[in-house]
Amino acid sequence: MADSFATRSQLDVNGKSYTYFSLPKLGERFDLGKLPYSMKILLENLLRHEDGGMTVGKDHIEAVASWDPAAEASTEIAFMPARVVLQDFTGVPCVVDLAAMRDAVSRLGGTAGQINPQIPSELVIDHSVQVDVFGRADALDLNGRIEFERNKERYSFLHWGQKALENFKVVPPNTGIVHQVNLENLARVVMEREVDGELLAFPDTVFGTDSHTTMINGIGVLGWGVGGIEAEAAMLGQPSSMLIPQVVGFKLNGKLPEGATATDLVLTVTQMLRKHGVVGKFVEFFGDGLQHLPLADRATIGNMAPEYGATCGIFPVDAEALRYLRLSGRSEQQIALVEAYAKAQGMWHEAGQAPAQYSSVLELDMGDVKPSLAGPKRPQDRVLLTDMQANFQANVQSLVANRKPVRQEVRFDQEGGAQQQAETLAAKPVSRIRMQDRDVELTDGSVVIAAITSCTNTSNPAVMLGAGLLARNAAAKGLKAAPWVKTSLGPGSRVVTDYLQKAGVLDDLEKLGFFVVGYGCTTCIGNSGPLPEEVSKGIAENDLAVASVLSGNRNFEGRIHAEVKMNYLASPPLVVAYAIAGTVDIDLTNDPLGQDADGNDVYLRDIWPSNKEIGDTIAATVGPELFAQNYADVFKGDSRWNEIASPDSESFAWDEASTYIKNPPYFDGMTMDVGAISDIHEARVMGLFGDSITTDHISPAGAIKKDSPAGRFLQERGVQPADFNSYGSRRGNDDVMVRGTFANIRIKNLMLDGVEGGYTRYFGGGADEQMSIYDAAMKYKADGTPLVVFAGKEYGTGSSRDWAAKGTNLLGVKAVVAESFERIHRSNLVGMGVLPLQFKDGESAKSHGLDGSEVISVTGLQDGKSKTATVVARKADGSEVRFDVHVLLLTPKEVEYFRHGGILHYVLRDLAKRAA
Template sequence: MSGNLKEKALRTFTHEGKSYAYYSIYSLKELGFPIEKLPITIRILLEGALRQLDNNRITEEHIYNLAGWMKEQKEAAEVPFKPSRVLLQDFTGVPVLVDLASMGLALKEEGKRSGKVSDIHPEIPVELVIDHSVQVDSYGKASSLSENMALEYERNKERYEFLKWAQKSFKNLRVVPPGMGIIHQVNLEYLASVVTEKAEDGNTLLFPDTLVGTDSHTTMINGLGVLGWGVGGIEAEAIMLGEPSYMMLPEVVGVKLTGELKEGAAATDLALTVTATLRKLGVVGQFVEFFGDGLDSLTLADRATIANMAPEYGATCGYFPFDEETYRYLLLTGRPREEADRIKAYLTENGLVRRAEEEPEYTKMVTLDLGTVTASLSGPKRPQDIVPLQEVKEYFKECVTRETGNNGYGLSGEEFDKKAKLSLKESEVDLKTGDIVLAAITSCTNTSNPYVMLGAGLMAKKAVELGLSVPPYVKTSLAPGSKIVSDYLDKAGLTPYLEQLGFHTVGYGCTTCIGNSGKLLPEIEKAIAEENLLTVSVLSGNRNFEGRIHPLIKANFLASPMLVIAYALAGTILIDFEKEWIAKDRDGKKIFLKNIWPSSKEIQLLIKTALKEEMFRNRYEEVWLGNDKWQELKTEKADTFAFHEESTYIRNPPYFDSLIPKENPENSLKELKVLAKFGDSVTTDHISPAGNIGRNTPAAGYLLEKGIAVKDFNTYGSRRGNHEVMMRGTFANIRIKNQLAEGREGGFTRYFKTGEILSIYDAALLYKKEETGLLVIAGKDYGMGSSRDWAAKGTALLGVKAVLAESYERIHRSNLVMMGVLPFEFMEGDSADSLGLTGEEIFTFHFEEGKNVPAFVTAVKGESKKPSNTNVSSGTTSQPGDSITFQVKLRIDSLAEWDYYRNGGILPMIARNRMVVGRKPLT
């Protein structure tokens, strides 16, 4: 069979009287490969490699690696992934399209010189959903939705005009306008085809719908049996332009689900439990595949909730194979029956469905009994830190006084005596430590799930009927994942009750979870700041990293929408719902959580009566149209985009200024100084915040110089099309802790030449003028969190040549390489502290090109001026000139990555290839 694998794999089958072609993975059984033992995720990768075999970027060796997965993964084999489409959201999508526009402009200029014209267009379908720009400015009233949307268009007019230009000018690009819903829910309910149909060589070819997305929670689509995951925008651009994504043959962890969820537990609680379990197991960079009879009791929405959280448990994806529940969901969401039947027939024919009698082989397995899941929260700083509901009160008390870290604030017991007196809504209230100042039903994770959304509505109804209300210091909001959620809440008659508690719809987009939570009442913000109060948010989201939700709220807990309602009513995290009452009803009777908690029977009955197929069909008929404001945006189709120097939103980035390959990569990693030294769990939110731009930051200084008023700063996320803002925002999170900043929290560092504590941006600028290369040192899980390409872009533009960490999150490590920054990893057991590194050293890296080659670092103790206002000791007795040499791992994980690095990053490499300047082959 060798030599014509692709030809022999092409088969046909007939369904409903029509013939379809497909590439059969079972054709490889003739070569002795046990295909039926492969995890279904690996089978999908195998189908893609077989179908796209070109003996250039995808070779027969890649196919053999996948077909012999269990054996080959131990050999650290490399495999490609070329998905059938790319999914973007506007925060990450704008810089992607800005880069393409910039590349197109560079190619046009090159064409004038050389006479060789090369256009830039996506080579595969790309869909962009505008969902990340709406902010919760208005809340708690019927007009909040329209007011927030008006402000969204006012703030983002220039960005939206650019996106409309891109929609008109780039082939293979479709844009879902603002106000339609959250990207992952729109993808789940409408965009995903599950199986792609394509005319090819006279045949109607069927193959799995696969994708990558520039949002880490792209993994939600795995709940629908569609394989996909989040990548950085840089990698997405490369894939859009025909480059495969290369990865090491993944380990696949099988999670066997048994039993059923018991009364009181919801899919949110299961997702948090899975997150805590798999983080503890360690699945970073691995595939997770769910199987077992427990799947029979989980709805598609439940599965999507769990799949959504894959980045939180560290996996590349959390996959649920296609089965009867998937088929039912396709029909529920308005997909035509004949289409659903064809999807089911193809996937069955090619062995890509869940079969109860089959149990594939996995790298390792873990079993989870659904009956053990209980109502839970996660926080206060990370989604994997789960705590059962009945323990939350005592847990939070411990967090307050525990030493500063992922679960601690390092405060004294006196913190609980703090209070601020406020006059709100004609009543006097005390704001105290642990009070809930923000309660948000938000994010793709939960707002796609009718069970928890209708459950929250039922709780609101019961609470209102008993006369309960939300304290005036709690900012409440509801941001449904799609308009269908509003439809079924309306049909169930629950919307008025949610609104009576202040949970009016504020927008259809990713709001609080991404940091677009808006301002609190001025009196509350003033009280928190002046008293330094430790207040709390509770949200039904998937991310609660430091500084992400709101800059003034230090403790943030993830919870189901039902528990968001409960905590909003209580007004404090310091309540034991099992033993303590929430409030008194009109008759003075004490009301406990159990008095308003809906039963699963009540919720299921509502789902049957309120959720209808026609809701999906009706809403998605208008998905591409947009409202009047979108229609009014004026923009013209053009071959290239006209960048304007005065723009503070869309600027031509500098990635294509130099297209000269690095002849000797090692030369650029000599005598590096440390820009920042971090501990564990530094997230991409720490490295590149998405929320509000602080008044006293380098980014603010730039905008003020450009004549932008503070009220018009908007967010870092909205300004990702401007590299000048984003460079200044790199490492600018107000909660980041650089150990070189002498205890000062935020984006600061020590400039070694003078000993001054400066902003990281200002110090980097001085080092750049001196032509001094920079290094970042970090602990475990560096870059965990969102697939934020600006965390790597900003790092590179500041002049950082390398990062040395104990471990990396998958996407950020890849992004660093794609921006020409080398990621090094301490050897197991080593760390900056164990090696006695203070960050005051000067580092030189020694390595050669190749996979898994040894690398060494020489750290020479440098002259280090201390700030005049500190007595902090460096903790070392070594003298200037003393040195240490130690081994590290160079985390270049594929030969393709050397190609990216040698070319100064993947974007210049692609541009150079298009210019026919000549590319160095993979070695």
């Protein structure tokens, strides 16, 4: 460990001595006073990992220390997180890859024991519970039973991983959502670790295999979501290459007004930052408004960094951070270390202090924030509560434009015989169904799902207790949820249930149908479960454009439920309100929610709790004892978890019959020889897509259709549709996942005329026929034909799903050409050996007249040396279209990974060399 700038120092805290790398000492040679908080963390990371230039050299440290806020990101540095946190949807394939690497490294001359996490790696099982049962007291127990039955293979595999892998721990199911567990328990803020006989203190930094890892930014921990591929490399001791980022400052003033929530604030912030443009940048919050912003509100804002597009959305360490650490039951020694270290390093924030220098600055007076929702299909599309009805009415038109006629008119002759039949489109079709012993009507805009879900909001006592108090006020006036609404409450941790019970409002939520259904992401991740059969039939009868309202962070097309076309993000209190209203075709600011026992109209304003009432309830109910009792033995699990059987072996014993866990093909036939980055010749277009193609579109997490390639595959192996589970739960089996790639029911391939779903045109052998993308890809693979994808702006937005890149690779796609990429997905594509190429500004597939029928070549790559390449598109008549594109291999390290065929191949060869 080099120390070119002599910054190694000692810090004594309560009689305990720590070694640390002092930024003030470095500040004697560089002006660090105006450096943003997040840049100081990067700088310390470089000081601590300086190794003479093999990975971190003196020049890297100097580049960050003399950071120019106006400069474009161009200088490459190596960043090494202190730990990794995983959830089970992305964590299972990570552990599958580690198990496969144990086999592969042995074949290359190494040993299985070389494959172990080198840094603390903690997996929280939170993505697998579904809302199968709702609206009843035993919903939690029954959903848990179903969860364990569905996922016993996966859970047995994770049991094996916990025993076989070092530095790897599993937080069992029924504990909480990964980001909330991270905030409430796993995060250290300042780490301590013994290295070569010294006790080091350094900032807690984290990579997570979920994009909302950024929630931890709220307490001053620098971390962000990465693909499982990049996380695995970090677990195996590989630094992550990144460009020194620009840092956008976001100044917060004032405080939230009466009636506004943290959800309204984060939706406002998201809209502002999306408009500003922060992809690939850090966002740092500052200003005197921080003193009015509780830690939970900060975590809510940090959580949604992926929605505003930033790498992170971070807050500094201050007195509020210490207060939260104490509230959540951290030890006094840990709290003292955090305070002492932050102050010693110049990372402590005080009200009124001079701000850092930023690349650009936005400013918001929180007093201007108004009640809002976002939707109906993107989190950045904020809509004021006052405008919701108009928003619905404007957006529903495109969803019903192609609806088939739904009313039959029959005319009779004089004798009463049918003369002719005519079909007409009803202006507002109505499906009459019977629910809860009542005859009710469903129509466009009916709310069929109202879910208090997602760590974004369930981590926040203000909005959770606000929902409970609103439910109490509603129940007192005799209001109930509409009978067609599927209501659910998915607390982010057991702490939330405890304080709702302590406040006496859990009973009130249950009176309105909001029973606890599980401790996991549930509806937000697409695990909303089936709608009641009567509701499904009513939707199908008239092809209704129904709605969901959820307190989540994602509402992309096809994500929440296959039958629900409109999805709105809202605060938990508004989720309860819309459950009562039963429709989004209503103005909650002026129209009554319902009537009380005396027939009087009840308005939202009549039942909305005041900020003081919410604050007083928090003070009376949320205390350290709740955290202490719920996290006393967080890795132990319940009887269901501890009864799971798993093998005891260094290498995993693969079961060829398993449809959940399978040895992936990435390392088949791998040798120690490194390849080259070759030009692409005579490729076909697999997909031609528009803007905002998300990772949900590319690799859906939800239900598997029985007539899809994945559904047919499972049925051929004896799995009945009732036992399909979800794509997310089957990410340990590449056979299922490659068949699910680009299989989202709402994805639109522009090569086809208005067709939704995972379809394309196959042109092999002179044919031109429509078929599923998977089937076409396999035909092309048999023909030896490489594939490319064309897309618009923001390609790969959304969750950091490694399978969106893995599936693309396994389909045979060699390159994706898009107008712009979301940060994580671009990195994942590189990590899986798929070349990301970007159109020049103002250019697109449309501007070049491409329709997907062309034969494509990509030339001029020069083994990764060139920053541009030429795309040649040959049309059926022999004419050619030529245009240059940017090659998005952004760092020398990425070029090296790509030559190896991907980051995991690079790591394997590196480990095998060490063994030799």
